[in-house]
Amino acid sequence: MSAPSLVPRPVSPLAVLFALALLYVIWGSTYLAIRFALEGGYPPLLLAGIRFVLAGGLMYAVLRWRGVPAPTRPQWRNCAAMGALLLGLGNGLVCIAEQSVSSGLAAVAVASAPLWIGLFSAVRGQYPRGLEWLGLAIGFAGVLWLNAGSSLTASPVGLVALLIAPAAWAFGSVWSRGRDLPSPFMTAAAQMLCGGVGMLAVGALLGERFAALPSLQATLSLAYLTTFGSIVGFTAYIWLLHHVRPTLAGSYAYVNPAVAVLLGAWLAAERFGPNDIGAMAVILAGVVAISLARARRPAPAAKPG
Numbered sequence: 503m504s505a506p507s508l509v510p511r512p513v514s515p516l517a518v519l520f521a522l523a524l525l526y527v528i529w530g531s532t533y534l535a536i537r538f539a540l541e542g543g544y545p546p547l548l549l550a551g552i553r554f555v556l557a558g559g560l561m562y563a564v565l566r567w568r569g570v571p572a573p574t575r576p577q578w579r580n581c582a583a584m585g586a587l588l589l590g591l592g593n594g595l596v597c598i599a600e601q602s603v604s605s606g607l608a609a610v611a612v613a614s615a616p617l618w619i620g621l622f623s624a625v626r627g628q629y630p631r632g633l634e635w636l637g638l639a640i641g642f643a644g645v646l647w648l649n650a651g652s653s654l655t656a657s658p659v660g661l662v663a664l665l666i667a668p669a670a671w672a673f674g675s676v677w678s679r680g681r682d683l684p685s686p687f688m689t690a691a692a693q694m695l696c697g698g699v700g701m702l703a704v705g706a707l708l709g710e711r712f713a714a715l716p717s718l719q720a721t722l723s724l725a726y727l728t729t730f731g732s733i734v735g736f737t738a739y740i741w742l743l744h745h746v747r748p749t750l751a752g753s754y755a756y757v758n759p760a761v762a763v764l765l766g767a768w769l770a771a772e773r774f775g776p777n778d779i780g781a782m783a784v785i786l787a788g789v790v791a792i793s794l795a796r797a798r799r800p801a802p803a804a805k806p807g
Contacts, residue, residue, distance in 0.1 A: 513745040521745075524738040525754045530761025532731040533605035533612075534770060535723040536597055542720020543712065546597035547705030551698045553724060554589055557732035558694025565688050573684045573692050580681045581689060585697030587674030594701050595667040603660035604772040609762030610782040611648060611664035616755050616789045617641040618672030626676060633795035641788020648781035686740050694732065752793065756786045 539549050566572060573581060600608050620638050683689045716724075742751035759782060766772035 518742070518746055518750075521738045521742050522750075522753070525735060525742065525751075526757045526761055528730050528735040528738070529754055530609070530758040531765055532727060532735075533596075533600070533609045533762040534765045535726050535731065536608075537600050537605040537766075537770060539716075539720045539723040539727065540597065540600055542718075542723065543714055543716035544720055544724065545705060545710035545712070546601060547594055547701045547708065548710050548712075549724065550589070550594050550597045551700075551702035551705055553727045553732060554585075554593075554694040554698030555702065556698075556728045558691045558696075558698055561687065561691035561733060562695060565691060570685060570688050573688060574682075576682050577684050578692060578696075580678070580683055581692035582696040582700075584674050584678050584689075585693035585695070586700055587670050587677065589693065589697030590700050590704070591670030592667050592674065593697075594704075595663040595670070599657075599660040599663035599667070601660075602657040603664065604766055604774075605770065606759070606763035606766035606772050606774060607778060608660075608664060609759040610778070610785065611645075612668050612671075613755060613759040613782070613785050613789060614641060614645045614648075615668040615671050615675075616752070616792055617645065617785075618669045619675055620792055622673050622676040631795065634792050637788045637791030637793075637795060639788070640791060641785050644781050644784030644786075644788060647777065647784060686743075687737075690736050690740075756789045756793070759786065 536549070540546060544552075596608055596612060599611075617638055620634060684692065739751060739754075763772075763774065763782070767774070
């Protein structure tokens with residue numbers, strides 16, 4: 503989901519640490535939860551569609567009950583486009599990939615999203631500077647390594663899906679800048695609803711069906727993805743954007759892969775070779791370099807009038 507530009511407000515350091523811990527652990531654990539749900543009987547696109555329809559519908563109902571205005575027709579169109587790019591292609595392809603790729607490796611591939619954001623921003627005329635160029639070069643070298651020398655090559659479908667997913671997420675994030683959108687929470691609810699409905703429709707058209715009743719573990723994983731992965735995680739992210747620098751709020755991009763790899767190895771006995779770990783380290787080094795460069799970039803001067 504795209505990050506709105508918000509002004510940080512003073513807040514307790516303990517509250518910031520708690521929100522960051524929530525974001526790191528919850529979003530880092532969603533990859534393993536997706537794997538458990540898939541293994542327990544949920545088809546990939548139906549899993550993602552049910553998750554986001556439930557989460558988006560609940561958020562939308564609560565926001566409307568609290569008096570938040572509903573999106574206008576143009577805002578619904580923009581939210582639908584974001585839902586298709588960020589959730590439909592971004593999250594939906596991750597679910598498809600995790601049918602044959604480990605959850606930790608999927609998280610490593612998705613960590614390249616900030617690199618794609620830098621590339622698409624350059625296409626729009628927002629050119630990287632200095633250290634950002636270096637970060638992009640390092641990060642994309644890691645992406646090439648991941649796609650050529652890691653265990654990902656054993657799954658062609660997973661490889662293609664995990665190459666497109668972060669690129670689609672990044673394109674949607676860049677495309678959404680400056681668009682007519684409702685408030686941040688209503689934008690999240692609307693794009694989850696639109697993306698979820700779209701994935702349910704595509705999944706049905708592709709013939710996805712429940713072969714049997716999903717297991718209890720799979721259903722609990724879906725519940726976790728809906729409540730914690732979508733609602734609690736995004737609430738913590740928006741709260742952080744209100745109270746800390748965007749660079750710190752976005753630090754989940756290089757913490758989540760490490761959390762996902764550790765949880766996958768601990769709870770699902772996932773194994774990673776030297777090429778997997780090496781590619782992850784190079785990708786994360788590139789993302790960190792880009793984040794540092796953006797943190798040092800001076801804010802644009804206000805225009806007269």
